Amino acid sequence: MHRNLSVRSRKNGESSAPAGKHRFTMSSLRGTQQPDxxxxxxxxxxxxxHAISAYETAGRERVAIASQLSDWGESTGDDALSEVSDKLGVLLAEIAEQEDMFAQGLEEYRGVLKQIRNTESSVQPSRDHKAKISDELAKLKYKEPTSTKILTLEQELVRAEAQSLVAEAQLTNVTRQKFREAYQVHLAAFLERSEKQALLAKQAQRLLLLLDDTPVVPGEEHRPFEGNEAARVILNDAEAELKEWTPSWEMVPQEHQGIIEDHRNVVEGKHYEGEDSTVGSHFADAGASSVGGEHVGGQHVGGQQSGAVYSAEDREREQQLEQERERQPVAA
Amino acid sequence: MHRNLSVRSRKNGESSAPAGKHRFTMSSLRGTQQPDxxxxxxxxxxxxxHAISAYETAGRERVAIASQLSDWGESTGDDALSEVSDKLGVLLAEIAEQEDMFAQGLEEYRGVLKQIRNTESSVQPSRDHKAKISDELAKLKYKEPTSTKILTLEQELVRAEAQSLVAEAQLTNVTRQKFREAYQVHLAAFLERSEKQALLAKQAQRLLLLLDDTPVVPGEEHRPFEGNEAARVILNDAEAELKEWTPSWEMVPQEHQGIIEDHRNVVEGKHYEGEDSTVGSHFADAGASSVGGEHVGGQHVGGQQSGAVYSAEDREREQQLEQERERQPVAA
Known part of the structure; x- marks a missing residue:
């Protein structure tokens, strides 16, 4: 491990160039059209x-290789090689399948990142709005200190500030929660691929041992292959192990899990002047919280809880909650 | 696991189309120029x-992502997120590095496959030669049954048959040995990637828990981040674990290992008429063997020896032996 204590790119503020070769794609152009x-x-x-596409390609090629291997084995006319290469092909195809499932897991994580990105995009206007009003007000106070519009603008600024306060709280809450969720999904995808491919590879190692590679002298034949049954057993074992597989890491729900439900009531009882209803309804849960002393940040330092991943039910439950919230009118 | 008992392509004899989309590359053309x-x-x-290139691409993109993640974390202005994303970036970059090492392992396995392919290519002429002489002889016997050339051709055919016998033995020996070696290297690459990425991912899971994702109310701040030291400890742990990593599978030398040395003497004492000296020297070890009763093929069926991989020394030793053999004059 070439140990770095940081991978942050040195040129601060500038957009970091990817480590690989430069890609000359539309994505760079589109990137500049995004809010800062x-x-x-x-x-x-x-x-x-791009990374996900690469894994998908790899998986596809590996499936082709598995089948090519089996075909080649048959073409050698060597019974033992034919059987071992064919069954090895089955295991390699399954390993390739895991590569594809892994790509799907990364796609899921990418979806969670998009939720953060969308929140970032949607918060930008409220920042801009506040800055604009503050600017107008300053100008007006300088040019027409007695204008009656000053009071109106001041009121508008208070509303804009309140809105911005909510937006920023939404941003930080969504960002932290979704960041953790995203990388939990990401790491779970790596771990699942690792564990499943490892168990398949170990069965494939057993399979290889069925092939007697003792050299023969010219004119001599290899002894007849007797490993057909053993090869079948190995495939059965691999299938059984894959079926019985469960994650080696704990499925600990996120810390805020219980709270989402509680503080919905709090959100509904509160009202921030100027709160934009479209933003507000979208982020109803992020703007407020009934958090008291029950959560101490960062106390899970030790190895006791070495993994916290949303279970499928957790995710489903949260989605339901989100939908419910969207259906409810925003506090007004 | 969608269980297949074979991955052999259905259309026998025809070249199997890859599972993915059709690739319109030179490789198809070149393929047809190869000996059958x-x-x-x-x-x-x-x-x-192609698969290896895809993994290299994925690795490169993942390194870029690690650095982009760290940069993004910094730009949020959230101390906790900044620190966690930066250290997570370090671990993700290391995971990406493993992807690259994996590609190197596959490259090594590909090199071993090439040795089989080269043997296949070099055996083709001896098959063709034998067929040609046999053909000529048959024609001559039909057209000029009394020709004196018949005796010469018959002698030539005997030599060609002997040569072919050696070539076929070389082919089967090299193929079985290198097949096992190739897929041992292949599976070892998968296992090493699996085990190393898994340990890194589990440390990354610990890191994520440092981020308090308890929601805050508007105007409220997240409590100051106190996980800097803990994050450093996690990186240290990951580094130490990676350093201490050893393969979980056994490094069992191949069955024929001891034999290569023994039967060199046998090869030198033997002489096959018509043996082509360039082929002969190249495959000196494959043409003969002193194998007696000490090897029973396929007896490692059970799980006792669930992995057999050349150690680096084994491979080095074999390479040395090969070089020695090439330097020695062929038996004549």
Whole structure:
């Protein structure tokens, strides 16, 4: 491990060039059209798309290789080689399948990142709006200190500030929660691929041992292959192990899980002047929280809980909650 | 696991189309120029090359993503997110590095496959030669049954048959040995990637837990981040684990290992009429063997020895032996 304590790119502020060769694609152009706030994440999501495509390609090629291997084995006219290469092909095809499932897992994680990016994009206007009014007000106070419009603008600024306060809270809440969720999904995809491919590879190692590679002298034949049954057993074992596989890491729900439900009531009881109803309904859960002393940040330092991943039910439950919230009228 | 008992392509004899979309590359043309015997393996080696490129691309993109993640984290202005994303980036970059090492391992396996392919290519002429002489002889016997050339051709055919016998033995010996070696290297590459990426991913899971994702209310700040030290510890742990990593599978030398040395003497004492000296020297070890009763093929059926991989020293030793053999004059 070439140890770095940071992978942050040295040129601060400038958009970091990818480590690989430069890609001359439309994505760079589109990136510049994004609001400042979401530009970096936009680019990351694009790069991730390239990486996912590469894994999909690899998986596809590996499936082809598995079948080519089996065909080649048959063409050698060597019974043992034919059987072993064919069954090895089955295991390699399954390993390739895992590559594809992995790509799907990365796609899921990419979807979660998009939620952060969308929040970033949607928060930008409220920042801009506040800045604009503040600007107008300053100008007016300088040019027409007695204008009656000053009071109106001041009121508008208070509303804009309140809206911005909510927007920023939404941003930080969504970002932290979705960041954790995204990388939990990401790491789970890596772990699942690792564990499943490892168990398949170990069965494939057993399979290879069925092939007697003791050299023969010219004119001599290899002894007849007697490993057909053993090869079948190995495939059965691999299938059974894959079926019985469960994640080696714990499915710990995220810390805020219980809270989402609680603080919905709080959100509904609160009202921030100027809150934009479209933004508000979208992020109803992020703007407020009933968090008291029950959560101490960063206390899970040790290895006791070495993994926290949303279970499928958790995710489903949260989605239901989100839908419910969207159906409810925003507090007004 | 969608269980197949074979991945052999259905259309027998025809060249199998890859599972993915059709590739319109030079490789198809070149493939047709290969001797029949090595055509299938030639294609497989080509496909493997595409797969390796895909993994290299994925690795490169993943390194870029790691750095983009860290940059994005910094740009959020959130101390906790900045620190966690930066250290997570370090671990993700290391995971990406493993992807690249994996591609190198596949490249090594591809090299071993090429040795089989080259043997296949070099055996083709001896098959063709034998067929040609046999043909000529038959024609001559029909047209000029009393020709004196018949005796010469018959002698030549005996030599060609002997040569062919050696070539076929070389082919089967090299193929079985290198097949096992190739897929041992192949599976070892998968296993190493799996095990190393899994340990890195589990440390990354610990890292994620440092990020407190408890929602805040508008105007409220997240509590200050106190996980810097813990994050450093996690990186140290990951580094230490990676350093201490050893393969979980056994490094069992191949069955024929001891034999290569023994039967060199046998090879030197033997002489096959008509043996082509360039082929002969190249495959000196494959043409003969002193194998007696000490090897029973396929007895490693059970799980006792669930992996047999050349150690680096084994491979080095064999290479040395090969070089020695090439330096020695062929038996004559």
């Amino acid at each position: 706030l979401s530009k970096k994440l936009f680019k990351l999501i694009k790069t991730e798309n | 015997l090595s055509k299938k393996l030639f294609k497989l080696i080509k496909t493997e090359n």
